[in-house]
Each structure stands twice: as C-alpha cells, then as structure tokens.
Amino acid sequence: MRGRLHCPICGREYDKPIQRCSCGEPVEFELFEGEPYIAKTAWERFYDFWPIEPELELSLGEGDTPLVRSRLGKELGVKLYLKNETVNPTWSFKDRGTFLAVSYALKAGYKAVGTVSTGNMGASVSAYASRFGLKAKILVSENAGDEKVKAISVYGGDVIRVKGDYGKLYFESLKLGEKLGVYFINSDNPFRVEGYKGIAFEIAEELSPDYVLIPTSSGGLFRGIAKGFIELKENELIEELPTLIAVQAEGCSPICRAFKEGKEKIERFKKPETIAKAIANPYPPSGNAVLKLLREFGWKCVAVSDEEITEAQRKLAGEGLFVQPASATGIAAVKKLIESGVISEGSKVVSILTGSGLKTLPHAEGGEVRECSLENLESCLR
Template sequence: MSSSMICFRCGEHYDDETRVRCVCGEPLWFDTPSTDFTWSDSPEMGGMWRYEALLPVEKPNGIARAAGGTPLLRSEALDDAAGCRVYVKDEGENQTGAYKDRGSAVAVPHAIEKGADVIGTISYGNMAISTAAHAASLGRECVVLVPDEISSVRLELIAQYEPTIVQVSGDYGALYSDALSLPESLPISILVSDAPARISGYKTAVFEIYESLAPETPDAIVLPVSSGGFASGIWRGLRNLESIGLLSELPRLYLVQTAAADPLTQAFETGATEPTALSPDETGETIAHSIGNPDPPSGTRALAAVRETNGAVVSVSDEEIQTAQRRFAVAGGFSVEPAAATPLAGVTRLSERGEITSDESVVLVPTGTGFKELGTGNASVQTEITSRADLPELLDSILE
C-alpha cells in the first residue's frame, strides 16, 4: 500500500513516505484515501488489523499481528472518583504493555518495506521496549538511543530484546532533531515519536473505541500527553471516521500532563497555538517520567486537536497521580503506570471544574501497564504475619 504525506497545518503534500516533517516545521501524517469503509467491512481478524484498509501497510508478520484489540470496559466503580460515566480503554493489554505497540506494529514493517535493514528509536521507556520487540520479531537489528542517566531497571527491560543500546550524554531532548538527519548518512531508519506510520497505528485505538460503543458515542476521550504523538493519532482517527461518515460529531479531547513539565497546559491556558519549550530550571522531577516532556515535538498538533474538539489540556500533581493510580487498582482492578493514571486524575479535576458532567460518557485511556514499573508504588506495604497453626484464628479476626 502507499499514500502521500500531508501537513495538517499548511496542507502541503509529499510523495516521500519516509519524510517526517513538513518544510513549515510541523510533523506529517498519511493522507488516508477516501473510502466507503463501514464497521461491517472489517475483516474477521483480531486486533488493529481489522482496519487494514485505513492503514499504510498490509498486515505484517511478527508480533505486529497481535497488536491492538485491547478491551474497552465499562467501569462503574470509577464513576464517583471521575464524576462521570467511565469507560476504560486499557492499552496496557498490548504485547509489551503499552499503546506504543500500535505505532510500532505499523512503523517497523513500513520502514522495512521502504528498505530499512536497521531500525532505531530514541526512548528510555515504552517506545524503546516496543520498537526493539517488533524489530526482533521481524529479524531486524535495532538501535536504541537512551540518556546516559537511564536506570538499570529500564535498561534491563529494553535489553531483553538484545538491541544495540547507546547511552548518549548531553541534551537528550535535542536528539530528536539529530535523529531526523541520521538516515541521510547512515543505513538506519529512526522511528521518532511522531513518525507518520506510528501515528497511523495509534489511530486504530479510536476506531476500536467507536466500533465497540456503536451506535452509542462517547462525549469525551481523556489520555496522557508527552510528545503529542498519541494525541495526534487519536485526532487523526477521529478525522478519518468523520470523513468516511462514521462520526457526525467529534468528542471532546482532553489531554493530561504532569505539572512538573506542562508546556502544553501553559500554552492552552494562555491561548497560544504553539507550546514554548521549558528550560531545565522550569522542569521538575515526577513519578510520571514517561510524560515529563518539556519540549513536545508534536505539541502544536496536539493543541490544534484539543481546540478543534472543544477539549482542554490540564496538569496534575504527583500526589493526584498517586491517588488516581491507587483508585485505578482498588476500585477498577487496573494496574497502570503513573503516566497512565493521569487520565483519571485529569477527569476528576475537570469534573470538579464543571467541564464534565455526571451524565456524560467518558473514555479514559491508560496508556501503559503498571506491572513494568518498580519503585513507584507504596513501599511501606502493611501485611499480616502468622503461623499455619494460627492462620484460622487470624482470618476469623479479620473477617468478623
């Protein structure tokens, strides 16, 4: 399959499917051809490949075949905390435990289709793990660029797929721009956070949401935001559904940031159309490390998505994130990483502000499992200790 590339802002078209950004500076996405696609046209296959007709690659081999197809669950127990009718789209059910598998499932095969022998990425978290796993499943070498201060836990998670891991000193955020030029002189395809093929994979999450709820539709969708890539994919998916007649009214799109690094929130609140990068002095530490992005490369597009859908961007504190993470687990039964807990924290704040009402249906998208996260929970866990002989007596005292 092939498609031209288009800039969301200026409308410029490109035939080069390996290009990432427009001459105007904004990221590109695939110009999905017009089609008469309906839900009944989806082939009887699992996961995101039900929507193959709307993707730039045919169903590939490897673990990409199992990507997507995550459950959308009505979670009444979270209604009181959220202040609305809650549905949870649990992206932690993907192969490597995060929504990144949707992007890798399209981007890695697409890069190989365009002649790449070596796949690379810039990440020290879920995208690194996902890219390495998908490259390994297709027999391709993978190079992962990580910051020099990366933790041993994350290194272990990435290293299990045996990519080449390069720790890079200096301004790690500036590596995004560096990476875009690497393929000009090296035989490598660097799949950055907003690579157009990744965006195509991400949009399938919204296809699944709407097909699962049809003929009902959600009033709002809430998700974490870091680079703005996932938000771009969700927006692209909504626009695709609108253009083919499967969506008559856009849901409000709400994005949630950590207060430690919230350039999108600041831009939204001041009415700016583009975010201003935060300096190191303006950026704090956070348990939601995977969304602590002071300079989101797709920030302008994410802000456009929010404004077109009459949504908002909000920031939440680490305390609010921890509370939401606990509520996800105790009330909903979901284990989510700190960044993935932010949609619940964000919707709670939005409900308190009156922007979301109790009778509205809202889809929360926790983006990654909590089972990979070590050291972010409550270290002072209380337990009961007893002998086998005294066990019945102890349980009797607890259960009475």
C-alpha cells in the first residue's frame, strides 16, 4: 500500500488499511506525489495516483468509458456531455472501485471478498471475485427482488438474504469480515473511492467542464470524483475545479436536506420512496463527508422528483441511451438548474450515467408495439 489513510472529518491518520475511522467516519488515502505517465489504459496513464498497483492482467476492461456529446444540450442551451458508465463490464460505475479493491484483497492474501448490496455493487463484487479466483459473500436484504438476486448470483458468489435492519448490516459486515477473514468492499471502502477517481481523470483528458452532476447515494462516487479533480488541481494538471453537484431523488434525499437546512451532519431519511432505487440510501455512510466537501468548495446539492427522473430517462432513451432511473437524475437536475439560473447558458456540463436500464427492466416504460400479418407487412411499414 502506497501512502497513508486519513479521516477527512477528524484528521486522524492510519498506516495500515482500515475502512472507517475511530470517530465513525470513512477514511481516504492522502494525495500521492508524482505525475502520471502516458500509457495504454487509464490505470496505467494515472499510475502514480493509485494507492496500489492494480492487477492489470485480471482487468475486465473497466474504465475508459465514452464521453458522449448529447443533443439535449442544444435544447437546454448548454454544451452537455454524458459520461457513459453503463458500458463497464457489469453495466455500472461500480466496476472501477471493485477492481481496485479486489486487487488489494488479492495482494493482502484474502481468500474471500464481500459486500452489502441489492444491486449494482453486488453484481460487480460477485463478478470480480470470480475473475480473481476468490470467494464472494454478498449480503442482500430480505425483501430484495428475485430478479436482482439472480443477476448477482449468476457469477457464482454466495448470496445471503439477511433478515433484520438493513441499515445496520453495513457496520455488522465490517466487524464480522475482520473476524472471519472476508474483505468487505462496501459503498465507501477507501480503495473503491480511489477507483472512482478515474472518472474525473478521464473527463479532464477530454474536457474542462464547468459543472459535473453526480447521482449520489452512499456518497462514495461523489467523494471519488471530487478527490480525482482535487488531486489533478493540486498537481497543476488542471487550472480550475469544476462545480460538482450531488443529485438525489426527492423521495430519499438525506444529503440535500441536510445541506439545504445548513446542518453539519445528515439525519436518517424516514420512509424513502422513489423509483431511483439505486440511490435510495436513507442514511448514507459517506453523507457527512459529502456535506463537508459541498460546503468547503461551494458546490451544490439538488433533489429531483420521480416525474422529472422519468422524463429524463425517456429523453436519454431517445438518444439511444437506456439507463436506470438513478442514472437519469443528473439530466433531470440539469434542466432544473438551468431554469433556476444556477447553470448559465453555454456552460460545459457533464452528467454521469451510472448504470444500465437493463438492470431495471420491470420498471421501464416501453414504447408502442404493433402487430401485423405477413400479408399486410407493406401496409404496416408504410
């Protein structure tokens, strides 16, 4: 492990790999000295920015995702780009963090890795565990849908439905993982957060954005992208930081609510209800760290309604990009922020598309499907 871990809240430092500080907050790696060298993959191009050397021969091709120019930008009056994370190996951004974290687990001698998840992260950890030849322990809630569980178990991992308080499961998994020798790669694992820095690095290679919109649940993705841009700025590889905007669903927006109310700490969001299930975390473990970043850098947090999310998802599909509802929140927020004057006309805006719509097919709104006999096909085609 290169460098040391420190707590962004209390400042305590650690020389050995841990996941959370004694004060209860998530830890992260300190900035490493040195500049990246030019090489083939993002893992190689930004070699000096990773806390460990990734196991490149076991990569599934995660990262280096396309930055797509969106036609919606013309309609909205901005230069809009979409960072398409749906093309990662298991169809979500989670693969970036999983690959780096499993690389560490392998080097550290673990025989099993695990995570607490009912969706993207569970599938990602299960897939990479199989790739690395490790056992996977995936803990899901008792009411997790059969379709989601099947998508996780297909990779061969040990999927366990856990009865009880799902909110407590995160912390219980870390405790039992240490006892049983299972390295749990949960939402804000420090290696996972480091892997997400690659999104910022890749954006900066192509563009100097004014705004970056990030669907935000546990807060790990936001922290990773923020850390990536900050490290680029501190190494004088970019001149200015973009304005980062955390986006949440109105039906579960503990970070935005605390931000709006001027609180220093988040509070549990009671009775979460939104179609954007992938970001519906009522008590995000990195929530306080995200709040600190928002205030320190003058960044923003915005919540969008289910109606706005559905409209944005439909518009993205009209451009050939089928994303899950959580991924569409950024586009919903762009429109809202332009209308309120926060984002000005002509701005360069990047929205992160976090996961594929193929993961949420039962909730997808399909278009019209007509029936036609072979004899009347010409008429139907007309």
